[in-house]
Structure formats: C-alpha cells, structure tokens
Amino acid sequence: MSQENCCRGETVKMCLGYGYVPFQQLGKLYSPEAALKNGTVFPELNLTIEEYERGLYNGR
Numbered sequence: 001m002s003q004e005n006c007c008r009g010e011t012v013k014m015c016l017g018y019g020y021v022p023f024q025q026l027g028k029l030y031s032p033e034a035a036l037k038n039g040t041v042f043p044e045l046n047l048t049i050e051e052y053e054r055g056l057y058n059g060r
Helices: 032-036 049-053
Strands: 002-004 009-011
Touching: none
Parallel strands: none
Antiparallel strands: 002 009
C-alpha cells in the first residue's frame, strides 16, 4: 500500500507492524486497601524512583 507524503510530494511505502505483548503473569496481589495505598495491585510494580533508575527491577 502506498500513501503520498503531503510534505514532499513523494510516495512512501507503508507496512503493517506486528506487536508482541506477553500475557500478564499473575502472582502475588495486594489487598484492596494496600493497592489503594501503593497505587497498584501488583507488588512488582511498586518501585521507588531510585530502584527504577538503577535497574533493580528484573521482571520477577
């Protein structure tokens, strides 16, 4: 499929992309009260900015 680039008047070939999104692996969950306090129901997402910036989150 082609689409004209209105800025330059050139024809640009457009391709579809394929995304991969893995399923969320449910492990431990916070209680509703703890989830409201921490802003997330998933404990693995509850990181300080320092932990996030240093890359301490390893996906577990």
